[in-house]
Amino acid sequence: MDILAYSNVPEHAAETLHGLNRYRIESPQFCDFAIIVDDTKFYCHRSVLCLHSQYFRGMIGGTFREGSQNQAVINDTDSASLKAILDFIYSGRLEVTQTSVETLLKVAIRLQFQKVIDICVNYLRHQIDETNSLDIYHFGRGLAIPELAEAAKHFTYERLGNVFDVATVVKDMTRQDVEVILQDELARAHGEEQKLMSILKWISIDKSSRLKEMEPLSRTVDWSKLSAKFVLQTLFDYPLVTSNVATKKLIIRHVKRALESPTTSSTSEEQDGIRRSFDVVVRDKDRALGGGRRSCCEEMLLLIGGLTLGEAERGDFSQPNVMCYSSKTNRWKTKSNWPERRLRGFSVSKFYHDVIVSGGCDHVEMKRFNMKRCWRYDTKKDSWTRLSDMTHPRSFHSSCQVKGELFVVGGAFNDRIDMEVYSSHSKSWNMIRQCAPRLVRNFTATQCNGKIILMGSGVNCSKMIMQCYNPAVAQWTHFRSPNIPRQLSAPLCCTSEDERSVYLIGDNTQKVFVFDPNSNEWSRAEDMANLHSNGGITTIGKRVFVTGGHWEHDGYLDQMEAYDTETKAWTAEGPLPHLWLYHTCTKILSDDCSALCRH
Known part of the structure; x- marks a missing residue:
């Protein structure tokens, strides 16, 4: 039967x-x-x-x-x-x-x-913005929801200047509220310049009643870490300072006191130069703004290398695989090595102040093995910590942070683009149930305005396919855009600082494509000077940095160049300190004031 x-x-x-x-x-x-x-x-x-x-x-x-x-x-x-x-x-x-x-x-x-x-x-x-981040932070704390409070808090400090630009938020703050915000460790991590500007913006909302608070609030600023150029620009250009003699004198007094302090990180020559700048502060603006040391807190490029040329050709593992680059000094510094070696196809993403490296693959006897492993780099301690493994092994995938969560996209299956998300609160990975509606290969992804934009080569399609995932409603959408580029080999993309542009490149072309998410239109930027393969792309301030190598005259060159979004021009940043057959990069915020070594 x-x-x-x-x-x-x-x-x-x-x-x-x-x-x-x-x-x-x-x-x-x-x-x-x-x-x-x-x-x-x-x-x-x-x-x-x-x-x-x-x-x-x-x-x-x-x-x-x-x-x-x-x-x-x-x-x-x-x-x-x-x-x-x-x-x-x-x-x-x-x-x-x-x-x-x-x-x-x-x-x-x-x-x-x-x-x-x-x-x-x-x-x-995913509703957090400059107008409500502080309210959501207090709401999360009041209901004992640490993951919500943490996300709102980090958003607030990452965009503190924008938060203090919102008049409806600042007008209800008391002096004690401002002190609590500026004395937090996260405020120090984002730099003293941002703290001083926040104070001036808060006072400017109601000068008649708040000017008297400038003296106590000024004590929350570490004046020794302000660049002379920034201070002088503030003295010359900020309306509250230029219109109020007492405020200007207070700022000058604090800076001079910081210069006389034995704990200041400036050299004696730098201090003499800054003093001379202040001596001409009311007589010669251009001359005063010409000198001065750099701020101790700046955005830097962190390069994480996988397979090196030495490893591939000679089995040489002596080369460092983590380097930090200052665009202000054009110098590199060696950081603690990432524990992995010989990998390709891993993804790197900024995660709050740290960096997370996920997945990757190794080749053993012509077989490719994908990895589940993930590592977190602590930018302050210069140390690596192993995170919980992803749900699936992944390589040649993309990752990006959106509102306090890390999303990894694709790289696990050949027949679909899936996604999983890492929560720092639960310290675990969870699968996103909905896959991207269109299968793409050779793809890249970035976050923009709280959403994930996925671009890749479609099957039987000559042009790139664009899809968008909105974490707020857990939904994918496929959208069309005029002048969308044709398929690119190994595409890479990044989002501008103001999130008004997405820059797209490929390793088979020097062309640079720019997507405007507000108008849903594509345009071309000036071509790069070189081809860049197996490298990375990231933004630092108003500049887009591209790294990667190419073969030329039987030799391998690893180079970096930067695109200025204001002048619309590329400049060469020189060769990378070492040769990698695969690497990528991201930006970090560093307060490392020590001299960076030339290589």
Whole structure:
């Protein structure tokens, strides 16, 4: 006799859940529990409640009277939010808006519906901007949601200048609020110049009542770490300073005091030069702005190397594989080695102040082995830490940080572009259920305006295909754009500092393509001077840096050049300190004031 093994789990589960929901609404006699809020009775099933809520699991499964009475009265709870939560656990659908999320999250936290909490927190994380980051930070702290508070806090300090540009935010701040913000370790990490500008912006909102706070607030600034050029520009150009003699004198007094301090990092020659600059501060602006030491806090290029030419040809592992480059001094400095060797196809992404390297592949006896391993580089301690492995091995994939989460895209399967996300709070990886709608090969991705833009070569298509993932709504979209470039080999892309442009290059061309996400249009920038293969691309300030090598006259050259987005011109930055057959780069914020070594 034949044996039929019938199985249709998804459809069966959906029908069962739909039936339970219909009975809950239309036939409450089939329900075995009720929740009463504001004289409204919500019928439901004990097993479904306990499955989704630890609060009700303890209530019904314990010795509380609600368990024996088969009903619970919940006071001081929003009935509309509870209805939305119950509808969700029976249907899997939940609508979250900016007006409903706060109340919905509070109810979910009180009644311990963890899935709803996760959805609301993720929604709020992707709503963070300059106008609400401080409010969301305090909201997250008040509800004991560290991952939300952490994301809002890091966003605030990464864009502190923009936050203090928002008049509606700054006008309600007290002096104590400003002091708390500026005394935080993250404020110091982003530089003293940003702190001073934040103080001046806060005072400028209401000069009549806030000028008297300049003296105590100025003590939160480490004046020895300000560049002379910045201070002089502030004295000459900032309206609050130029219009107020007392403020100008206060700034000059602080700077001169810092120069006389034995702890200042300036040399005696630099101090003499800065003093002479201040002596002519009211007589000769151009001369005063000509000198002075650099700020101790600056954005630098971090290069992480994989397979080197020496490793490939001679098995030589003596070459360092992590280098840091200062665009202000044009010098390189060796950093602690990344523990991996001989890898290609790994991805590097800035993650808060640190850097995460994910995946990669090695070749053994002509076979390629992809890696799950991930490493985190601590830019302050100059040290490496192993993170939890990704869900799938990946190579030649992309990664980028979006609102405090690290997304890795593709590189695991040949038939789809999947994605997983790393949370610093849970220290774990989770798969994104929805794959990109179009399969692309030879792809690259970057974050822009809180979304992930994926560009790659389509199957049987001569032009690049563009897709966008919005983490706020967990949804992919495929969109068309005029003048989209043709397919590129090994494409790389990065986003400008103001997130108004995405720069795209390939290793088979010197052409540079520029995408405007606001107008959805493509244009061309000036061509690069050289071809760059197996390298990286990143932005530092107003410049786009491209690294990578190419073969020329039977020799291998690894070079770097930079594109100035204001002058629209490329400049050569010289050869890389070592030869890599594969490497990539990203930017970091460093306060390393020690002299960088020339190589």
